[in-house]
Amino acid sequence: MTDRYSRYEQLKFDRPHPRVLRITISSPLKLNAMTARLHREVSEIWRDVDDDPSISAVIITGGQNSFSAGGDLNHERKVCDDYDMRMQAMKEARDLVYGMINCSKPIVSAARGWAVGAGIAAVMLADISIVAKDANFSDGHAKIGVAAGDHATILWPLLCGMAKAKYYLLTADSFTGAEAERIGLVSMAVDDAELDDKAVQVASKLAEQAPAALRWTKHTLNHWLRQAAPIFDASLALEFTGFGGPEGKEGIDAFLQKRKASYSPDTPF
Numbered sequence: 052m053t054d055r056y057s058r059y060e061q062l063k064f065d066r067p068h069p070r071v072l073r074i075t076i077s078s079p080l081k082l083n084a085m086t087a088r089l090h091r092e093v094s095e096i097w098r099d100v101d102d103d104p105s106i107s108a109v110i111i112t113g114g115q116n117s118f119s120a121g122g123d124l125n126h127e128r129k130v131c132d133d134y135d136m137r138m139q140a141m142k143e144a145r146d147l148v149y150g151m152i153n154c155s156k157p158i159v160s161a162a163r164g165w166a167v168g169a170g171i172a173a174v175m176l177a178d179i180s181i182v183a184k185d186a187n188f189s190d191g192h193a194k195i196g197v198a199a200g201d202h203a204t205i206l207w208p209l210l211c212g213m214a215k216a217k218y219y220l221l222t223a224d225s226f227t228g229a230e231a232e233r234i235g236l237v238s239m240a241v242d243d244a245e246l247d248d249k250a251v252q253v254a255s256k257l258a259e260q261a262p263a264a265l266r267w268t269k270h271t272l273n274h275w276l277r278q279a280a281p282i283f284d285a286s287l288a289l290e291f292t293g294f295g296g297p298e299g300k301e302g303i304d305a306f307l308q309k310r311k312a313s314y315s316p317d318t319p320f
Contacts, residue, residue, distance in 0.1 A: 055099045061089040067251045070107040070258040082120035083113045094143035097150030107258040112161040121168025128303045141291045151176040155266040157257045161250035167191045172202040180237040186228035194223040196302025200290025205279040211236045
């Protein structure tokens with residue numbers, strides 16, 4: 052593996068095909084939840100991938116445990132009270148979304164277990180998303196008292212329609228990989244035992260096709276997302292406004308303390 056990837060500590064790399072880079076999320080936290088360092092690494096890796104002439108396609112996965120259960124809420128509670136940390140986290144969230152959209156290499160996600168928050172963003176933003184039928188997904192923002200930011204407001208209505216997007220983003224209900232495929236939120240759902248091989252098969256096929264043709268096809272298709280950039284920027288700003296306000300703090304406190312959150316009904320818009 053080239054030196055460009057040596058600085059990453061919580062992303063692991065291998066080559067299941069000579070021109071395919073597989074990125075495996077490897078967090079010390081339960082269910083591959085994202086440490087502050089991992090969140091930064093996932094936001095930065097796409098520039099290195101884009102600049103690497105030795106690869107033609109990418110797989111991002113979470114290994115045998117879970118894809119990623121999202122941000123570490125103990126760290127995110129500190130983000131609520133620290134402006135500089137909040138702005139850093141917001142920048143990384145923006146870089147993750149735009150990094151995957153603008154990366155010229157086709158990206159395949161392979162997800163099992165849980166994918167929440169930044170984890171589900173990385174799954175859904177992949178050009179081809181392959182998930183285990185029994186995987187579990189949730190956007191989760193509303194559950195901790197902040198607006199759905201990240202990727203969902205620009206991507207989900209395009210993939211599965213406004214009605215389903217509103218249902219799952221407003222309720223923060225979880226759903227399976229099989230359901231995600233049924234509503235069109237992912238490319239395909241397979242049995243868990245088939246997941247890794249299927250991802251390698253698809254990524255290898257992409258790597259062996261005409262690279263410019265694939266990259267320009269991705270580039271033009273993603274104009275659908277770029278034209279929605281004002282929606283994304285607004286949702287991200289409102290999400291991090293929420294982290295600094297009473298609802299975000301109460302939502303995270305309640306989750307960490309394993310109690311029901313209590314919100315004021317009179318909070319102004």
